[in-house]
Amino acid sequence: MTDPRLLDVEVAEDRDAEHMLINMGPQHPSTHGVLRLILELDGEEIIRCEPVIGYLHRGKEKIGETLSFHQFLPYTDRLDYLAPLANNVAYTVACEKLVGVEATPRAQAIRVICCELARISAHLLGLGAYAMDLGAMTIFLWTFREREAIYSLIERICGARFTTSYTRVGGVERDLPEDFLPKLEAFVREFPGRVDEYEALLTRNKIWVRRTQGVGVISKEVALAYGLTGPNLRGSGIDYDCRKAHPYCGYEQYEFEVPVGSAGDCYDRYLVRIEEMRQSAHILRQVIDTLPSGPYINRDQERVLKSVLPDKTKTLTNMEALIHQFMVATESIAAPPGEAWFSAENPKGELGFFLRSNGGASATRCRIRAPSFAALQCLVEIVPGHMVADVMAILGSIDFVMGECDR
Amino acid sequence: MSVLTDHGDPAAGAALHAALPHFTWEPVIDRGDVTVPVDPRHEVEVATIARDRLGYTLFIDRFGADRGEDAEPRFDVYTILYNLDTGKRLHLCASLPGLDPVMPTLIPVFRGANWFEREIWDMYGIRFEGHPDLRRILMPDSFPDFPLRREYPMEGQGAWAAPSRAIGGGVDGQHGEVAVNYVPSRPPPAAGGPSGPGGAP
Numbered sequence: 001m002t003d004p005r006l007l008d009v010e011v012a013e014d015r016d017a018e019h020m021l022i023n024m025g026p027q028h029p030s031t032h033g034v035l036r037l038i039l040e041l042d043g044e045e046i047i048r049c050e051p052v053i054g055y056l057h058r059g060k061e062k063i064g065e066t067l068s069f070h071q072f073l074p075y076t077d078r079l080d081y082l083a084p085l086a087n088n089v090a091y092t093v094a095c096e097k098l099v100g101v102e103a104t105p106r107a108q109a110i111r112v113i114c115c116e117l118a119r120i121s122a123h124l125l126g127l128g129a130y131a132m133d134l135g136a137m138t139i140f141l142w143t144f145r146e147r148e149a150i151y152s153l154i155e156r157i158c159g160a161r162f163t164t165s166y167t168r169v170g171g172v173e174r175d176l177p178e179d180f181l182p183k184l185e186a187f188v189r190e191f192p193g194r195v196d197e198y199e200a201l202l203t204r205n206k207i208w209v210r211r212t213q214g215v216g217v218i219s220k221e222v223a224l225a226y227g228l229t230g231p232n233l234r235g236s237g238i239d240y241d242c243r244k245a246h247p248y249c250g251y252e253q254y255e256f257e258v259p260v261g262s263a264g265d266c267y268d269r270y271l272v273r274i275e276e277m278r279q280s281a282h283i284l285r286q287v288i289d290t291l292p293s294g295p296y297i298n299r300d301q302e303r304v305l306k307s308v309l310p311d312k313t314k315t316l317t318n319m320e321a322l323i324h325q326f327m328v329a330t331e332s333i334a335a336p337p338g339e340a341w342f343s344a345e346n347p348k349g350e351l352g353f354f355l356r357s358n359g360g361a362s363a364t365r366c367r368i369r370a371p372s373f374a375a376l377q378c379l380v381e382i383v384p385g386h387m388v389a390d391v392m393a394i395l396g397s398i399d400f401v402m403g404e405c406d407r
Numbered sequence: 408m409s410v411l412t413d414h415g416d417p418a419a420g421a422a423l424h425a426a427l428p429h430f431t432w433e434p435v436i437d438r439g440d441v442t443v444p445v446d447p448r449h450e451v452e453v454a455t456i457a458r459d460r461l462g463y464t465l466f467i468d469r470f471g472a473d474r475g476e477d478a479e480p481r482f483d484v485y486t487i488l489y490n491l492d493t494g495k496r497l498h499l500c501a502s503l504p505g506l507d508p509v510m511p512t513l514i515p516v517f518r519g520a521n522w523f524e525r526e527i528w529d530m531y532g533i534r535f536e537g538h539p540d541l542r543r544i545l546m547p548d549s550f551p552d553f554p555l556r557r558e559y560p561m562e563g564q565g566a567w568a569a570p571s572r573a574i575g576g577g578v579d580g581q582h583g584e585v586a587v588n589y590v591p592s593r594p595p596p597a598a599g600g601p602s603g604p605g606g607a608p
Contacts, residue, residue, distance in 0.1 A: 054545040061530075062554055066561050097438055226519035227466040238491065240465065245494045246414050338437045341414075341487065341498065343467070352468055354485070364475075364557075369468040369487075377522040406545060 019047065024391065026055050032129060032395070033402035035376065039388065046391070049383035051376050056406035064366025069095050069169070069355075070309065070329045072366065077163040079368065080404040082125050083118035083347045084164045085154065090344035092167040093248055094353035098340040099169060099307045105292040107171035108249040112287050113184070114157070114166065115249070115344075116280040120191070121150045122347035123231075123273045123280075123399075130270070130396030131202060134211050139201055146194055149187055156180050170308040171297025185288050191281045199274060212266035216382050216394035219264060226381070227374040230349025231272045232398060236264035242345035254286045266397035273399070307335070331361050348372050348399060368407055372400035415441030416495035419461070426456045435500075442498040447484070447510035450501050454486065454516045463488035463497050469513065469523035471531040475557045481505035482533055486513065486520075503533060512538040530555035 025036035034055035040048035060079070064072050076091040077084035089111045096102065103111070128143035151161045156177055158166040166173050202208045218228065223236040233240055241258040243251040259275035261268030299308055309328050314321040335357040343352035349371025356365035375398050383394060416422075419441050420434040430449065435442045445453045457463040467487040474481050480502035488497045501510060512535040513520040524535045525544040532553035535541060543550060552559060 054543075054547070057545040059554065062559075062561065065555075065557075100438075222518075224464050225466060225517050227468070227517070229465075229467075233465075238465075240489075240491055339440070339442070340438050341440050341496075350467065352487070354468075354470065354472075356472060365472040367468075367470045367472070367485075369470070373522065374519060377519060381518075 022388075024388075026052075032400070035395075035400070035402055035405075037379070037383075037391065039383075039391070041388065044387050046384050046386055046388065049379055049391075051379050053373075053376060053402070054406055056402045058407065060407040061366050061368060064363055064368075066362060068330055068361050069098075069307075069335065069363065072362075073167070074163065074165045077165055078403055079370065079407065080122070080346060080348055080351070080372070080401050081162070082401055083122040084162065085114035085157075085166060086118035086122075086344065086346045087351065088164060088167040089115055089249065090342065090346060090351045091353055092169060093344065094340060094342035094355055095169050095335075097342050098338070098355050098357055099335050101170050101298060101307060103171050103249070104295050104298045105250070106175075106294045107296050107298070109287050109291050110157075110172050110176060110296065111167065111249045112251065112254070113176075113284060114164075114172075116283050116287075117150055117153060119280045119347045120277050121147050121154075123277050124150075126347075126396070126399035127198065127270070127273060130393075130399070131208075133392040133396045134208065136202065136205075136208065139198055142194070142198065142201075146191065149190075153180070153184055153187060156183065168297060168309055170299070171295070174312070175296040181288055181291070184284065188281050188284045188288065192278055195274060195277055195281075202270070203274075209267065211390075211393050212270060212397065214263070214265050214267075215386065215390050216266045216397055217264050218378065218382055222378065222381050223264070226378045228349065228378060229371050229374065230345065230347070231269055231276060232349060232371075232375050232378075234259065235261035235269035235272045235397075237262050242343060242350055248342075248344060253290070254283045256280075256283050266393045269397040269399075335359065335363075343369065346371065348401060348404065349375065351404075368404075370404040370407060372402070372405040375400050376405055414494075414496045415439055416490075416493065416497065417441060419443060419495070419497055422461050423453065423456065426460050427453065440496065440498055442485075442500050444500050444502065447501040447503055450484075450486070450499060451511050451513060451516060453499060454488070454513055457488055457497055457499070458516060461497075462490045462492050465489040465491055466517040466519050467496070469520050469527070471527040471533055471555070473531060473555065473557045476505065479505060482508050482531060484510065484527060484533060507534075508532070509534040509536060511536050514538065529553070532556070 020041045022039050022041060023036060024039055026034040036052040038050040038052060039046050060075055063075055073088060073091060076087040079087045124143040124147050128140035131139035154164060155161045157180065158164045158173060218236045220236050220238055223233050223238060237260055239258060239260045244258055256279045259272045261272050297308060307328065310321040310324045315325045337357055337359045339354065339356045341352060341354045343350045351371060352369030354365065354367035355363045358364050383391060415436065417436060420432040420443060423432050423443065432443060435444065465488065467489050469484065469486045472483045472485065482503040484501045484503065486499040503510060512524055522544060524538055525542060527533050528535065528541050529543040529546050530553060542548065546554065
């Protein structure tokens with residue numbers, strides 16, 4: 001063999017020392033928003049990964065300290081903007097815990113509908129984008145077909161498709177329209193068959209399996225130490241779901257299973273999300289059958305009246321109601337001094353709110369514990385050792401959203 | 408409300424006392440959440456005991472809070488842990504003074520504390536001793552202040568108002584002249600090492 005140096009080609013003689021730094025993002029399509037990864041490569045193998053976040057920081061926690069409790073609600077739509085209804089529910093229950101109000105049974109059941117629709121919708125987008133990043137274009141189009149149906153349902157519920165702001169302290173903003181349940185029922189009847197279609201395309205697809213199995217393995221120990229929650233934690237074989245561990249909104253009444261993975265790789269996280277969608281449909285079916293009648297917002301007690309908005313239709317004709325609404329929304333929500341922490345099982349994981357009140361009009365601390373923030377930190381640990389192309393599989397399987405991570 | 412208020416374990420104080428009898432424990436129970444005040448210097452020890460002996464293995468959250476300029480102690484650093492076996496949460500609360508707040512890092516116990524502590528530094532200027540990479544995380548590196556401190560205004564100042572000082576301010580910790588209507592009552596710690604407000608580049 002001729003010495004390559006004689007052939008007038010450059011040879012990397014210090015092959016061990018030359019590492020290449022590449023920036024993936026903040027505009028890379030697989031980063032679903034504005035995440036930047038600094039990757040240090042040895043050949044095509046990644047030896048260091050540093051996520052850089054903050055590009056979508058809007059100071060929500062600061063805003064939460066200046067607005068009244070009701071006024072902050074629309075900001076929660078924009079946390080995990082793929083599941084605004086679930087964010088609304090989590091924030092409102094935290095406020096209710098702080099104030100000491102309980103939603104009516106009907107409102108709680110409506111909230112369960114909201115949360116599960118949001119979960120299906122968010123998982124569908126996560127799955128579609130995940131598959132598209134790995135080259136399976138069809139799935140993306142199919143999941144968006146179902147997402148469209150869900151958005152139409154959400155539009156029926158609250159008039160908005162994307163930024164819902166639907167919940168209120170003590171209940172929800174308005175009752176379900178009359179034709180909603182049949183429409184939801186039709187969707188729930190259709191949906192499991194659709195999930196079968198996705199699975200037929202992916203679960204035993206050789207390309208899919210080889211790109212995801214054994215890739216991005218998160219061990220139990222790493223998952224616990226990094227505070228992973230939601231499907232990412234369950235994919236690693238830890239059975240923890242807020243809906244079962246500390247039920248809220250009456251989740252204890254519904255029968256459902258919590259899927260748990262074993263290997264902790266990208267494939268397991270995919271399977272967990274697929275099964276969660278089926279379980280969500282199962283929960284929706286039960287809510288349709290058992291939806292209680294009664295008021296959709298709790299206006300029972302005098303104490304409650306100071307924190308619950310009046311009937312919107314009354315405010316259009318009644319001066320006192322209008323003043324009351326104005327006062328509740330802008331100034332006061334009889335929140336006794338103290339602290340409250342509440343966390344809910346959102347599609348991405350455990351979304352926690354910590355509210356501290358000194359009795360004034362707004363919180364003095366509004367902490368948002370975002371599951372995506374914890375999940376992205378984990379990349380430091382799991383990405384090194386993989387090829388560059390595996391990063392797309394890992395990012396897709398982590399299923400993060402930057403609106404929530406950067407707040 | 409019972410479903411919302413039985414998340415803390417009222418016996419957590421007694422359990423900690425059994426493991427660490429040389430400290431005093433006075434858990435605060437508020438709306439069912441059990442918050443254990445801990446001395447910042449002993450927090451690592453308490454968290455280790457909570458993880459290894461009491462079963463609080465899942466790290467949920469770590470965040471700061473500010474009681475206002477006049478309060479003393481001014482800052483609180485909360486750590487929220489979860490016990491997967493009993494389904495109970497434990498809140499640890501370490502209080503810090505307003506002037507040069509500093510406490511040991513929790514990374515040796517929970518590696519995931521890394522980013523959470525960077526965020527606390529970013530927002531409140533609380534330093535964590537032993538943290539390997541204490542830089543800003545959500546705000547730009549050149550940002551000169553700690554925005555979640557109570558005295559920081561919602562309007563009147565920001566990166567857009569002061570592009571010139573954003574460049575200079577981050578490096579030497581000086582507050583430039585472009586700032587609008589806002590003079591921080593306590594300047595951030597002097598530049599040099601990781602305590603410079605902009606952090607390492």
